[in-house]
Amino acid sequence: MSAVIPECRADADPDVIYEALDEAGCLVVHGMADAEACASVRAELAEYIEAAPAAEDDPEDFYPGKTHRVIALMHRSPTMRELMMHPVAEQLGDRHLLTNCTKWQLNVSAALEIGPGARDQILHREEDLFPYFPVPRPNLILASMWAISDFTVENGGTQLVPGSHRWSADRVAEPAEIVRAQMPVGSVLFWLGGTLHGGGANVTSDDWRYGIVLTYTLGWLRQEENQHLSMPAAEAFALPEAVRDRLGFSMDYGDGGLGFYDPSVLVAGKKRDRG
Numbered sequence: 001m002s003a004v005i006p007e008c009r010a011d012a013d014p015d016v017i018y019e020a021l022d023e024a025g026c027l028v029v030h031g032m033a034d035a036e037a038c039a040s041v042r043a044e045l046a047e048y049i050e051a052a053p054a055a056e057d058d059p060e061d062f063y064p065g066k067t068h069r070v071i072a073l074m075h076r077s078p079t080m081r082e083l084m085m086h087p088v089a090e091q092l093g094d095r096h097l098l099t100n101c102t103k104w105q106l107n108v109s110a111a112l113e114i115g116p117g118a119r120d121q122i123l124h125r126e127e128d129l130f131p132y133f134p135v136p137r138p139n140l141i142l143a144s145m146w147a148i149s150d151f152t153v154e155n156g157g158t159q160l161v162p163g164s165h166r167w168s169a170d171r172v173a174e175p176a177e178i179v180r181a182q183m184p185v186g187s188v189l190f191w192l193g194g195t196l197h198g199g200g201a202n203v204t205s206d207d208w209r210y211g212i213v214l215t216y217t218l219g220w221l222r223q224e225e226n227q228h229l230s231m232p233a234a235e236a237f238a239l240p241e242a243v244r245d246r247l248g249f250s251m252d253y254g255d256g257g258l259g260f261y262d263p264s265v266l267v268a269g270k271k272r273d274r275g
């Protein structure tokens with residue numbers, strides 16, 4: 001039997017959405033962003049994408065060549081900040097991550113534009129960042145990929161191995177167990193931190209496949225992308241509290257005060273800026 005990524009609409013029952021994701025380890029949700037929002041994201045990030053180098057050769061590396069990569073998206077794209085707070089993403093984060101923390105936070109924000117000639121990325125698990133936990137690991141990460149262009153089998157649609165979030169570390173995916181995400185612009189692919197996946201090859205199309213990756217992690221883990229350096233503190237503290245929390249500018253109150261700070265330092269910083 002060939003592998004399948006389940007699909008649903010953003011207005012489906014939240015329990016049905018979570019159960020589909022939990023069961024397969026991946027899920028495409030349609031109708032998450034309208035065409036106007038996707039065009040705004042493109043416009044806001046255009047100068048950074050144009051400036052991002054896409055290696056011409058294709059090294060035997062974790063990251064394939066012929067791909068534009070841009071990070072710090074919460075600083076660079078106000079529209080992406082709004083999309084980050086989409087109720088479906090919030091509900092999935094709560095259901096998946098609050099099992100192991102009291103606050104969850106953005107882990108990585110990256111625009112990935114895969115160009116003609118790019119090869120398949122090596123399959124990996126987002127949670128491989130935390131090798132100290134044995135596989136299958138407890139819930140540590142939720143990942144999402146927002147389609148800013150159509151994703152097809154030909155143009156680099158993300159490779160996924162449904163069900164692999166429950167596999168042991170030594171099981172290797174057979175070709176028939178790997179499926180490529182196909183979705184129209186405005187849909188979002190969600191996958192769990194334990195699900196094997198990787199960028200897709202783009203060897204038969206002339207398109208640049210454009211997706212925005214937002215991954216999330218537990219409030220008490222270190223963020224893979226240092227959000228405190230990707231977003232100036234003064235800017236973070238001008239954002240609504242819920243957004244700032246999602247960026248990780250708050251404490252995880254579990255059994256203590258991880259991430260405590262003195263707000264008067266921020267005020268002092270502002271005074272210094274004013275000269």
Ligand SMILES: O=C(O)CCC(=O)C(=O)O
Nearest residue numbers: 112157158197198199200
């Ligand atoms: O581009 C994709 O579809 C997935 C990218 C990915 O998994 C990565 O860059 O680690």
